[in-house]
Every structure is written in structure tokens, then in C-alpha cells.
Amino acid sequence: MNLFGRPAAQPGTVTRVNGLTGAGAEEDAVSVAVQAASHDHMADLPPMPDLDQVGTPVPSRLQRLAAVVDRARPGRSGRNVRKWLETVGMCLIVFGFVCILLGWYGAAHSPYLYQEVPYLISGGLLGVALVIGGGVLVHCAWCMRKVDEDRRNALAIVRSVDRLERIMRNLDEARRFDEAQRVDNRVEQAVEQEEHAR
Numbered sequence: 001m002n003l004f005g006r007p008a009a010q011p012g013t014v015t016r017v018n019g020l021t022g023a024g025a026e027e028d029a030v031s032v033a034v035q036a037a038s039h040d041h042m043a044d045l046p047p048m049p050d051l052d053q054v055g056t057p058v059p060s061r062l063q064r065l066a067a068v069v070d071r072a073r074p075g076r077s078g079r080n081v082r083k084w085l086e087t088v089g090m091c092l093i094v095f096g097f098v099c100i101l102l103g104w105y106g107a108a109h110s111p112y113l114y115q116e117v118p119y120l121i122s123g124g125l126l127g128v129a130l131v132i133g134g135g136v137l138v139h140c141a142w143c144m145r146k147v148d149e150d151r152r153n154a155l156a157i158v159r160s161v162d163r164l165e166r167i168m169r170n171l172d173e174a175r176r177f178d179e180a181q182r183v184d185n186r187v188e189q190a191v192e193q194e195e196h197a198r
Contacts, residue, residue: 082144089137096130099123 103123107116 082141082148085137085141085144089134089139089141092130092134092137094134096127096132096134098127099130100127103127 100123103119103126106119106123110116110119
């Protein structure tokens with residue numbers, strides 16, 4: 001019977017599951033290999049453990065994992081998306097208003113109606129579209145800032161609640177300790193009074 005892709009141990013055999021270093025790890029790996037050779041289903045076996053990694057403590061493995069994940073993740077330190085959205089959005093808004101003004105100026109200073117329509121379409125409608133697009137980008141940047149602030153506030157609240165919980169726990173332990181000492185003092189006083197009474 002296989003459990004999680006590993007062959008089940010034969011009845012009565014003891015196998016070590018936690019990490020060993022040095023000769024113990026090599027003996028453990030050899031015993032796993034001997035058991036694997038005697039097993040009928042070679043395809044069901046897990047890969048052989050790396051003898052250098054068997055006894056590595058968990059915190060160092062987690063630190064290595066975090067380092068690998070940080071290297072795999074694209075760097076965010078050089079790029080601030082929110083600032084880019086704000087800058088591009090503001091530029092689009094300004095350029096949109098400039099287009100609207102140029103469209104108005106061209107249409108206002110044209111003596112013929114057929115010359116005014118291209119100015120209105122190219123200047124006015126393009127300008128309105130740019131202003132709306134820039135407004136959307138600025139709004140997205142504002143929403144990102146709000147989300148960041150909400151996360152920071154939530155983290156501060158969680159830390160405050162944890163701090164209050166620790167304080168309350170310490171106060172409760174101190175109160176229990178004081179009550180236990182009072183009871184011990186009363187018992188000692190009662191024992192002393194009985195000894196004096198004899």
C-alpha cells in the first residue's frame with residue numbers, strides 16, 4: 001500500500017523520518033535504498049534524498065526559500081506603479097485640455113462650417129477622451145494609495161490588539177500569582193496559629 005506516493009514500511013521495520021547528519025544520514029539513506037530495491041514497484045518510489053539537505057534545520061531552509069522567492073519575484077523597488085499612474089494620468093489630463101483648447105481655437109477662428117467639424121472632432125472629442133482616461137488613471141492611483149493605507153492601518157490595529165492581549169494576559173497571570181500568594185500566606189498563617197495554639 002502506498003501512502004502519498006511512498007511505499008509502506010514492512011511490518012516490524014523501523015525507519016527514521018526526521019533528519020540526521022553525517023554517518024547516520026548515510027546509513028538511513030542506504031536503508032531506504034535497500035528497502036526500495038526489495039520493493040516490487042520501483043516507479044512509486046520518491047527520489048533519493050540529498051544527503052547534504054537531510055539534517056538542515058527548518059529556519060535555514062525557510063530563509064533559503066524566502067531568498068529564492070525574492071529573487072524570482074520581479075523587483076518593485078525601482079518601480080512605483082502608483083506614482084507612474086499619477087504622473088501619466090496628470091499628463092493625459094493636461095494634454096486633453098490643451099487639445100480641447102486647440103480644437104476650440106481652430107473652430108472659433110474658421111469662417112466655414114466644414115472647417116469647424118474636424119477641429120471639434122480631433123480637438124474636442126480627443127481632448128475629452130484624454131481627460132477621461134487621465135482621470136481614470138489618477139483615480140486608480142488614488143485607489144492604490146487607499147488600499148496601501150488601509151493595509152497599514154489594519155496591520156497597526158492587529159499589532160495594537162496583540163499588544164493589548166499580551167498586556168491583559170500578563171495582568172491576568174500577575175493577578176492569579178498574587179491570589180496564589182495570598183492563599184499561601186493565609187495557609188502559612190493558619191499553620192503558624194495552630195502551632196502557637198499547641
